Each structure stands twice: as C-alpha cells, then as structure tokens.
Amino acid sequence: MFILVNLKAYPCDPIAVAKAAKEVADESGVRIAVSPQASQISAVADTGVETWAQHVSPNQYGSFTGSTLAEAAADAGAVGTLINHSENRRKLADIDASVRAAERADLETCVCANNPRQTAAAAALGPDSVAVEPPELIGGDVSVASGDPDIVTDAVAAAQEVDESVDVYCGAGVSTGEDVTAAQELGAEGILLASGVAKADDPKEALEDLVSDL
Numbered sequence: 289m290f291i292l293v294n295l296k297a298y299p300c301d302p303i304a305v306a307k308a309a310k311e312v313a314d315e316s317g318v319r320i321a322v323s324p325q326a327s328q329i330s331a332v333a334d335t336g337v338e339t340w341a342q343h344v345s346p347n348q349y350g351s352f353t354g355s356t357l358a359e360a361a362a363d364a365g366a367v368g369t370l371i372n373h374s375e376n377r378r379k380l381a382d383i384d385a386s387v388r389a390a391e392r393a394d395l396e397t398c399v400c401a402n403n404p405r406q407t408a409a410a411a412a413l414g415p416d417s418v419a420v421e422p423p424e425l426i427g428g429d430v431s432v433a434s435g436d437p438d439i440v441t442d443a444v445a446a447a448q449e450v451d452e453s454v455d456v457y458c459g460a461g462v463s464t465g466e467d468v469t470a471a472q473e474l475g476a477e478g479i480l481l482a483s484g485v486a487k488a489d490d491p492k493e494a495l496e497d498l499v500s501d502l
C-alpha cells in the first residue's frame with residue numbers, strides 16, 4: 289500500500305510531518321509520501337521523504353502568471369503530483385493537460401475523482417493512479433472504507449475496465465491502520481489522506497498506526 293499524505297492548507301508544521309513520515313517509512317518499509325503547499329516542496333524534499341505537489345498547472349514554460357509549473361515542482365524536489373481534487377475542481381481538458389505537463393517533468397501522477405464515473409474518466413487520461421474520494425466524507429471521522437465501501441470496489445472495477453495499468457487509491461476519513469487494511473481488502477492500492485495526520489497531535493504516532501497492519 290502507498291500512503292500519500294496531503295497537507296492541503298492545514299496549519300501544521302510540514303517539516304515535522306515530513307520527518308515523521310520519512311522515519312515511519314524507513315522503519316516500516318511502507319511507501320509514504322507527503323504533499324505540501326508548493327512553496328514548501330523544496331524544504332519537505334530536503335528531509336528525504338518522498339514529496340509530491342498538490343497540483344501542477346496545464347501549461348508549459350511561458351507567460352502563465354500564477355501557475356504551478358510542473359518542471360518547477362520537479363526542480364524543487366517533487367517526484368509526483370496530485371491533479372484535480374474535490375477541493376480544487378478542474379475541467380477535464382485541463383486535467384488532461386496537467387497529466388501531460390507532469391509527464392514532461394517526469395512526475396508520477398494521481399488524478400482525484402469523486403465517484404466511479406469520474407474515476408473511469410480520469411483513468412482514460414492515462415495517469416499512474418486515480419484516487420476516489422466521496423466529498424461528503426472528506427475531513428470527517430468516518431472512513432470511506434466503512435462509510436461507502438461500494439464506491440471503492442466500483443471505482444476499482446471502473447478503472448480496470450478502462451486501463452488495468454492505472455492504480456486505484458481511495459481516501460476520505462481514513463485515520464487508522466484498520467481503515468487502511470479495510471481499504472486494501474476492497475481493492476485499493478493506496479490511501480490518500482490528510483486530516484488524520486495533518487491535524488494529529490502526534491503525526492508520527494498517527495502514521496505508525498496507519499501502517500501497523502501492513
């Protein structure tokens with residue numbers, strides 16, 4: 289299982305979370321990545337943890353004020369990027385172009401989707417992975433794996449029908465090792481989570497719990 293920790297715009301210490309994630313990844317052997325704000329990519333990558341951008345813009349180099357250039361994210365130390373999100377909704381054409389921009393910069397890609405239909409559409413764009421997250425469970429206490437298990441199994445089936453090489457992750461409300469293994473049993477190959485780590489009093493303890501049954 290891959291554990292991808294999205295720090296969103298939470299007021300946490302990204303370096304402390306990154307160091308904790310690096311330690312837990314090294315101790316457990318589980319792949320863990322941290323996705324900070326764009327301005328923190330370099331500092332987070334310097335901790336040695338696998339670092340992802342939260343989004344990259346669809347444009348190339350040029351006159352694109354305010355964009356997050358994929359090449360700049362890669363130069364700062366990112367090795368992957370989320371694209372689209374329930375909290376950062378993008379047009380299909382722009383999601384497609386962002387996947388292509390990320391590929392040009394050699395960034396691994398994970399396109400977020402709200403449901404199995406969008407998961408299939410996202411898989412058709414050829415990212416490395418898609419992450420299905422029911423918006424109503426994001427940031428809550430109920431894990432997608434127990435609150436809406438069918439959305440995970442249906443998303444896995446939908447993506448496989450389009451492109452078997454695209455991994456399916458799931459997220460929303462995941463905060464314990466039990467949640468992670470439940471998602472794994474539903475067919476998810478990774479977890480996208482945020483508040484369970486970013487808002488934890490002790491991020492390392494939270495991460496240790498997440499990987500405890502893997």
Ligand SMILES: O=C[C@H](O)COP(=O)(O)O
Pocket residue numbers: 294421425426427428459460461462480481482483484
């Ligand atoms: O990108 C992460 C997801 O939106 C999940 O957030 P959450 O773990 O706080 O529910």
